[in-house]
Amino acid sequence: MEVFSSKTLLIVIAFSLIITNSYQANERQYQQANTLFIRTSCSSTTYPRLCYASLVKHANSIQTNRFLLTDTALNVTLATVKSTWAMMSSLAKTRELKPRETAAMKDCIELLSDSIDELRKSINEMSRLRTSNFELTMSDIQTWVSAALTDQSTCSDGFEEINATGDIKTIVQVKIVQVAQLTSNALALINKLATSHG
Ligand SMILES: *[C@@H]1O[C@H](CO)[C@@H](O)[C@H](O)[C@H]1NC(C)=O
Ligand SMILES: *[C@@H]1O[C@H](CO)[C@@H](O)[C@H](O)[C@H]1NC(C)=O
Numbered sequence: 001m002e003v004f005s006s007k008t009l010l011i012v013i014a015f016s017l018i019i020t021n022s023y024q025a026n027e028r029q030y031q032q033a034n035t036l037f038i039r040t041s042c043s044s045t046t047y048p049r050l051c052y053a054s055l056v057k058h059a060n061s062i063q064t065n066r067f068l069l070t071d072t073a074l075n076v077t078l079a080t081v082k083s084t085w086a087m088m089s090s091l092a093k094t095r096e097l098k099p100r101e102t103a104a105m106k107d108c109i110e111l112l113s114d115s116i117d118e119l120r121k122s123i124n125e126m127s128r129l130r131t132s133n134f135e136l137t138m139s140d141i142q143t144w145v146s147a148a149l150t151d152q153s154t155c156s157d158g159f160e161e162i163n164a165t166g167d168i169k170t171i172v173q174v175k176i177v178q179v180a181q182l183t184s185n186a187l188a189l190i191n192k193l194a195t196s197h198g
Pocket of ligand 1: 068071072075123127
């Protein structure tokens with residue numbers, strides 16, 4: 001005996017298609033709102049394209065939350081500084097370098113290490129932002145992220161001064177510059193978060 005007539009079955013299928021489609025349409029709208037939020041927020045940074053590219057893969061967790069956006073930007077920056085530090089440390093050990101390059105590399109590794117500490121402290125403070133004095137905590141975060149940026153610039157200046165050439169120069173230009181740009185963007189987002197409060 002037939003429980004469902006074929007007509008009923010068609011109606012059921014049609015409805016489930018409509019529901020699935022509208023669910024997917026909703027999902028798409030959320031995703032579009034999330035990526036639009038990142039694009040708009042990034043437009044006020046100095047390197048908007050890098051900002052967007054580094055954050056868009058976290059769009060689902062950031063949603064349209066300015067705090068999460070800023071926190072993610074800091075976390076992404078810290079991860080990049082760490083990997084750059086590791087790369088430079090291994091390069092310093094494995095490569096034949098000119099004495100000047102060795103000195104610049106050593107300074108830079110130390111500066112990046114300081115910058116990792118400063119970013120860690122700011123991320124730690126971010127987690128206390130809601131429960132402690134907002135202005136004071138924000139001011140500490142701004143100070144540390146600015147210090148991290150200064151350390152990174154000092155590192156790349158060091159390589160400029162010795163007129164680094166070849167792949168040492170390429171590494172500095174690509175990696176350190178990217179790290180500094182990410183940090184500069186994170187600082188811009190932090191400043192925005194600071195002014196959007198209250
Ligand atoms: C950033 O990293 C901190 C420390 O690992 C973590 O507690 C926090 O949840 C991360 N924030 C985001 C938005 O992923
Ligand atoms: C680097 O290049 C500049 C300009 O060519 C030159 O004036 C300077 O002396 C060079 N520095 C070193 C450390 O070689």
